[in-house]
Amino acid sequence: MSGETTAQRGRRLRDRLPVRLRHHWKPAAALGVGLAAIVYFIGDARISPYVTSASRVEGDPVTEDIRGTVDLYDTSVPHSIQLTYEQTDFDKMMKEFKEDGTKDYIEADLVVDGVYLDDVGIRLKGNSTLSSLRGNRGMPGGGRQMPGAPQGAPAGADGAAGGQDRRQGQQPGGGPGGAGGGFGGMVQYNLSADRPEELPWLVKIDEYVEGRAYQGEREISLRPGSNAQVPLNEALSLSLTEKSGQKAERYAFTKLQVNDRPSVARLMVEAPDTDYAYDIADGNGVLYKAKASGSFEYRGDDPSEYENSFKQLNKKGSQDLEPVMKLVKWASKASDEEFARDLHKYVDVDSLARYVASQNLLLNFDDMAGPGKNYLLWYDLDTKKFSVLGWDYNLTFSGDVTAGPDDSTGMGGGMPGARPGGNAGAGGNGTTGGTPPNGLPEGMPEGMPEGFPGGADGDREGGPGGGRGGMSHVLKTKFLALDAFDSVYKKAYRELYQEFYASGTAAEGVKAIAEQARAVGAGSKELDTAVTKLTKTVTDRTTALAKDKEVAG
Secondary structure (H helix, E strand, O other), rough: OOOOOOOOOOOOOHHHHOOOHHHHHHHHHHHHHHHHHHHHOOOOOOOOOOOOOOOOOOOOOEEEEEOOOOOOOOOOOOEEEEEOOOOHHHHHHHHHHHHOOOOOOEEEEEOOOOEEEEEEEEEEEHHHHHHHHHHOOEEEOOOOOOOOOOOOOOOOEEEEEEEOOOOOOEEOOOOOOOOOOOOOHOOOOOOOOOOHHHEEEEEEEEEOOOEEOOOEEEEEEOOOHHHOOHHHHHHHHHHHHHHOOOOOOOOOEEEEEEOOOOOEEEEEOOOOOOHHHOOOOOOOEEEEOOOOOOOOOOOOOOOHOOOOOEEOOOOOEEEHHHHHHHHHHHHHOOOOOHEEEHHHHOOOHHHHHHHHHHHHOOOOOOOOOOOOEEEEEEEOOOOOOEEEEEEEOOOOOEEEEOOOOOOOOOOOOOOOOOOOOOOOOOOOOOOOOOOOOOOOOOOOOOOOOOOOOOOOOOOOOOOOOOOOOOHHHHHHHHEEEHHHHHHHHHHHHHHHHHHHHHHHHHHHHHHHHHHHHHHOOOOHHHHHHHHHHHHHHHHHHHHHOOOOOOOOO
């Protein structure tokens, strides 16, 4: 009827649903009820995904590679780095670090060898080395708090005290470039927020600009130590490792200026990351970094239980921690007989032999069995085997220069109380370094956890557990303890002795590295003293090994 308004009824809810859903509403409803029940009953349970793909694809490709004009790690030329940031950002970063140990990035502008990059990320780099910045809440000089020790317990700068070596009456040699000494040859750095040019930094090129790299590098590590304390020993160790055919980070010395502060000489080192893994073998593998806070202990089959022990550096999303978990599980449960018989199924034995021999020859206090757990695991996706790779060599060339292939040079075996770069006096109990009868270095607190600072990690008489009371790593300690691997280890040791020392490579390397440091402004009487001490260590080490018939023949 005209003039009347016809009221329209709205569509019912069921009419608004798609036809297919209306026809099959019962299965959909059942699925919804099931999901609700799952969320209600196990909603707080942790789901641990496993990735088993063998893909070689990386999830974070480089999309902008700034080439520059000078090879970043060309040791034949001096380098320069400038970092500029807002002081308020730095102050906030330092405040957070002092309060809870957080190491967050702040924005900075970077000029490297004259090439400008804006908005890079920089953060503090290190663990024990940084503790002096927190009011010495760990160990004096930057040491990590020892397990069971009271706050502020004295110890060395990079982790813990060395224990008593089973060799008697030996004279330890020099250490890291003449830097200040600590227990076991540990280096002490008096770091301060007032001297940011001396802080250990990690520079991240792509932190705020996704996909950016500089000469293929996304990270640059500025190592602890400046000017007279610049770590000559680390540069020498990296050089020798690389020349022996083993994987090692590239390095170069650089002049560093932060804001308007004075320039200092620093050692910059390639950071193990996604791009570092590309250069190992043909890149078809997964690189894992051991964390100082973790352990090589089997913790079950939940990957989240290993996140504090290992960091996966490449192929994230296509690979995971499962290979490491399997290795840890086998190594932790294997008897001596099983370990000797089956190690080759999990690990490249020749590679492990060269790694362990190298750490001994380089007098590395802090290798895979040390307080910093400084090692990488490379899992080859073709052979399905692991190789152990070294990194972080700032505690090399400290300890007993006469140590042979059967003697410990690492945690629990370095000469406790030895001053890097110098000789320690003989202790009153007939050992070097002033180790008292209780096995603790002088000045160490009583009441330490049982077995912590005592025996050697690589003491072949100490059994597969890693010696009597020292820190250990089952791969290294069982490898050294079992006679089944003696021939392959000694063969690697003799070959590397020839390459490092008998050939004169180490002695020549000290001279070259000293000149590189001087070229960026490290020249001083103190540096000359450090060079003299490192030269003496290398000379004494060469002489001692040449007298060892098992090594030199």
